[in-house]
Amino acid sequence: MRLFDYELSGNCYKVRLLLHMLGRTHERHAIDFHPGREHKAAWFLERHNPLGQLPVLEDDGVSIRDAQAILVYLASRYDAGGRWYPDDALVRAQIQAWLAAADELTRTAGAARLHEVLPHGVLNYPCDLAACRTGARAVLRLLDDHLAERHSLGLRWLASSAAPTIADIACFPYAALAPEGGIRLDEFPALRAWIADVRALPGFIGMGGIMAPVVSAAA
Amino acid sequence: MTLATSDPNVLHDWITVGPASRLLGTSPARPYVTRLLGAQACVWQEAATPAATLDGAPVSALLRYGYIWIWPAGTPAPLFDFPEYDEPGRRIVDCDGFGVAVSGPRMVENFLDMGHFPFVHADYLGTVPHTEVKPYTVSVDEANDEIRVTECRFVQPKSSSISTEPLEVHYRYRIMQPLSIMLYKSAFGRPDALDAIALFVQPVDEERIFAYTVMALFDDDSSHTSLVAFQHTIFGQDKPVLENQVPKRLPLRPGSETPTRCDVASVAYRRWLKARGMRYGVIAD
Numbered sequence: 001m002r003l004f005d006y007e008l009s010g011n012c013y014k015v016r017l018l019l020h021m022l023g024r025t026h027e028r029h030a031i032d033f034h035p036g037r038e039h040k041a042a043w044f045l046e047r048h049n050p051l052g053q054l055p056v057l058e059d060d061g062v063s064i065r066d067a068q069a070i071l072v073y074l075a076s077r078y079d080a081g082g083r084w085y086p087d088d089a090l091v092r093a094q095i096q097a098w099l100a101a102a103d104e105l106t107r108t109a110g111a112a113r114l115h116e117v118l119p120h121g122v123l124n125y126p127c128d129l130a131a132c133r134t135g136a137r138a139v140l141r142l143l144d145d146h147l148a149e150r151h152s153l154g155l156r157w158l159a160s161s162a163a164p165t166i167a168d169i170a171c172f173p174y175a176a177l178a179p180e181g182g183i184r185l186d187e188f189p190a191l192r193a194w195i196a197d198v199r200a201l202p203g204f205i206g207m208g209g210i211m212a213p214v215v216s217a218a219a
Numbered sequence: 220m221t222l223a224t225s226d227p228n229v230l231h232d233w234i235t236v237g238p239a240s241r242l243l244g245t246s247p248a249r250p251y252v253t254r255l256l257g258a259q260a261c262v263w264q265e266a267a268t269p270a271a272t273l274d275g276a277p278v279s280a281l282l283r284y285g286y287i288w289i290w291p292a293g294t295p296a297p298l299f300d301f302p303e304y305d306e307p308g309r310r311i312v313d314c315d316g317f318g319v320a321v322s323g324p325r326m327v328e329n330f331l332d333m334g335h336f337p338f339v340h341a342d343y344l345g346t347v348p349h350t351e352v353k354p355y356t357v358s359v360d361e362a363n364d365e366i367r368v369t370e371c372r373f374v375q376p377k378s379s380s381i382s383t384e385p386l387e388v389h390y391r392y393r394i395m396q397p398l399s400i401m402l403y404k405s406a407f408g409r410p411d412a413l414d415a416i417a418l419f420v421q422p423v424d425e426e427r428i429f430a431y432t433v434m435a436l437f438d439d440d441s442s443h444t445s446l447v448a449f450q451h452t453i454f455g456q457d458k459p460v461l462e463n464q465v466p467k468r469l470p471l472r473p474g475s476e477t478p479t480r481c482d483v484a485s486v487a488y489r490r491w492l493k494a495r496g497m498r499y500g501v502i503a504d
Contacts, residue, residue, distance in 0.1 A: 035315035208455015
């Protein structure tokens with residue numbers, strides 16, 4: 001199994017996080033996203049993803065694109081306990097709705113972060129920063145309200161499941177990284193509590209910008 | 220032209236506005252546009268040299284070390300030396316840069332600090348409980364008005380992209396300008412030689428920067444992508460720490476932040492900035 005990966009991408013990170021929690025070893029193929037724009041290189045477009053987006057997972061010779069699709073694939077194929085993507089009609093419908101919210105977070109909070117993180121002259125498309133931030137706050141508000149309601153019932157995760165699901169993994173990175181796009185999380189207390197819950201999960205790993213709670217993973 | 224600052228430290232010195240590659244395909248009508256010192260900088264390629272304006276007024280520009288440099292006001296002097304850039308046998312790797320919501324001096328100070336390695340760069344540049352920063356030497360090179368930090372040593376689990384085992388890494392630093400610093404560290408494959416890593420800071424304004432790194436390495440084997448990815452990983456770990464520093468500007472008054480023994484280099488940097496009358500991106504008193 002091979003992951004076409006960029007360290008500072010939240011969408012790549014969510015795949016690395018699930019792989020780590022599932023204990024699946026894999027080869028990381030680093031893509032020179034910045035400054036090389038290798039995700040737009042002809043070989044990558046032709047062989048792995050015509051959309052020119054990361055991540056891509058290659059398994060058994062097949063390339064799977066789209067971070068959310070990869071989470072569904074990994075949980076369906078490699079989670080023997082069925083915990084991350086439970087075989088339950090209602091829970092799967094809820095997960096699907098949160099996977100869509102995760103995509104919306106990428107388009108808003110993720111875009112605001114890219115705008116703020118990449119130097120001038122790198123982004124070659126227009127980005128309406130204010131609109132991205134407004135859109136991101138709307139998704140974060142949805143998450144925060146939902147989580148506050150769940151917390152009031154003594155529950156912690158996004159879907160109606162006792163354990164976390166790929167819905168939590170999918171929404172986590174760009175929510176946690178939102179401050180890098182100039183979006184403060186102060187007004188989303190239930191969301192912040194949930195971020196702390198995800199970071200405390202067994203097998204959690206961080207990325208540049210999201211620290212693991214344990215200082216040394218090797219300890 | 221009226222810039223938001225009158226600090227000669229940033230007006231009468233070469234300041235970078237990004238990699239030379241930004242000038243590809245530029246012209247007077249289609250310049251590379253960025254921001255420097257709160258002003259709009261436009262740069263374009265003109266014959267062999269770059270031309271630039273700052274808020275519409277022409278300024279001197281230079282291409283060197285793979286980067287664009289602007290002299291914001293007055294008559295230019297020579298740029299600092301980075302001899303490793305042209306040294307045979309070294310491999311130049313441009314990592315480009317990232318935006319950070321912090322002042323330039325806070326960024327330089329972070330680059331200079333070994334104390335945070337085991338905590339912020341756990342399992343890469345340090346590891347708990349091996350947190351001690353052994354004593355090192357700081358001096359000011361009066362002739363060049365540069366700070367030299369020497370005889371630094373630190374045990375690092377993964378000091379570079381090709382490291383496979385912990386190594387006691389030797390470090391040296393050189394601060395050439397308030398916003399430019401070099402780091403020299405043991406090359407993993409050649410413990411007798413030092414890799415050189417330069418940090419150039421573009422101050423967008425007093426509390427926002429782009430931080431660029433250029434490496435001059437003894438490494439013929441690693442892929443370009445893995446070398447850049449390693450630097451980006453380290454940088455990504457620093458970024459949230461930098462952005463959560465309060466205040467964003469660097470306080471220069473002694474005692475305003477409490478240093479420990481390992482902060483000798485930082486204390487020297489702050490003192491050096493104060494002696495130069497630095498005002499941009501700092502709290503001077």
